[in-house]
Amino acid sequence: MTSKRRPVTYTTDGVVVRTSNLGEADRIITLITPVHGIVRGVAKAARKPGSKVGGHLDLLKHVSVSVRETRTLHGLSQASTLNGFRGLRDDLDRFSRASYISEMSERFSVENGANQPLFRLLLDTLESLEVTTNPEMIIHFFEMRLLQLSGFSPELSRCVETGVDLEPANHLYSADRGGLVNSDARPVGESALLPASLNTIKLLRFLSRTDIAQAGVMKAGEDENRQLSRILRAQIHHVLDRGLRSEAFMDEVRTRPSHNDEPKASSGSSSGN
Known part of the structure; x- marks a missing residue:
């Protein structure tokens, strides 16, 4: 008789790159993490007023979160904000560019695939875009x-057709x-x-x-x-x-005459949707 594997629980930091609503009060969160790659999980009751995690697990935030592994969507809890990137969230042009790099980061990441250089690049770029x-x-x-x-x-040095150094x-x-x-x-x-x-x-x-x-x-x-x-x-x-x-x-945002509008990025929106 085989025993059931006990769920693994760990704490990681990550950048929230996608969110969507689940049911009446929950939220599905996609994070890019340095050691575990893409982590997708459910934050229970995150959309309820007074939620202890809902305000942290929002788009483009650098957070620390507790992850409980399951066979499907993991469970997310005990979240705290390490960097809210307010300068990105209050500027539509910067927000749109941050959404672009976060989607790219997600597309180039895999679940359970450690990629600390990519994670560091994402953080450094978000910090630079803010200022x-x-x-x-x-x-x-x-x-x-x-x-x-x-x-x-x-x-960038040789012709990919002939192999000859480019003049x-x-x-x-x-x-x-x-x-x-x-x-x-x-x-x-x-x-x-x-x-x-x-x-x-x-x-x-x-x-x-x-x-x-x-x-x-x-x-x-x-x-x-x-x-x-x-x-x-x-x-x-x-x-x-x-x-x-x-x-x-x-x-679209880049071609507008002014970039001073505040981004309408609700907690249920997604950088890739």
Whole structure:
């Protein structure tokens, strides 16, 4: 006769990247954690007035929480806020960008898969987004570093078609091949090549070797920012084999004349829904 395995209970810190309502008072929470990867669980009675956990387990908060493992959704309790990122939650533009990076982090994470570098990158980027005057480059830094940490670092020195070192010039980028293509070596049948100017290539190489503080002070022109966005997003889409829902939200907010509106992020909303 086999005995039942006793549930495992542990405490972890994590970033809330998704929430949804369950029943009349409960809430399903998705966290990214440094040791346990993605953790999905139920916070009982989290939506009831006076709940001791409901105010902590909200989108984009860095929290400490007790997790009781089950075969399905885990049980979450005893939560406390380590960083509420108020500066992100009170600014719609910053909130939309934070939603974008949190969805990317979730897509590149797995359950029970420790990834402390990704977790640290997520926290560092949220902290930078809260105060930066250059959010566009912070996003590009995150995209590049996430690709590197996941083993999909773009090839930026050699032509991925010929293997020859690239001369300083305007070239093309192939997400399918994962890197730059010499402008004179366009692959036969390749239609999804993206333009990569010399300045854009320099910025890509800079992002691949710098830290987040230096990225935050690097300025880029409108054309270079547009090319960076297209190249890095195309590479991420290729790796994930899909786009990200939060992209449309971020792009819509970015094109508005003012970013001073307060984000309407209720406790039952989700960064990825």
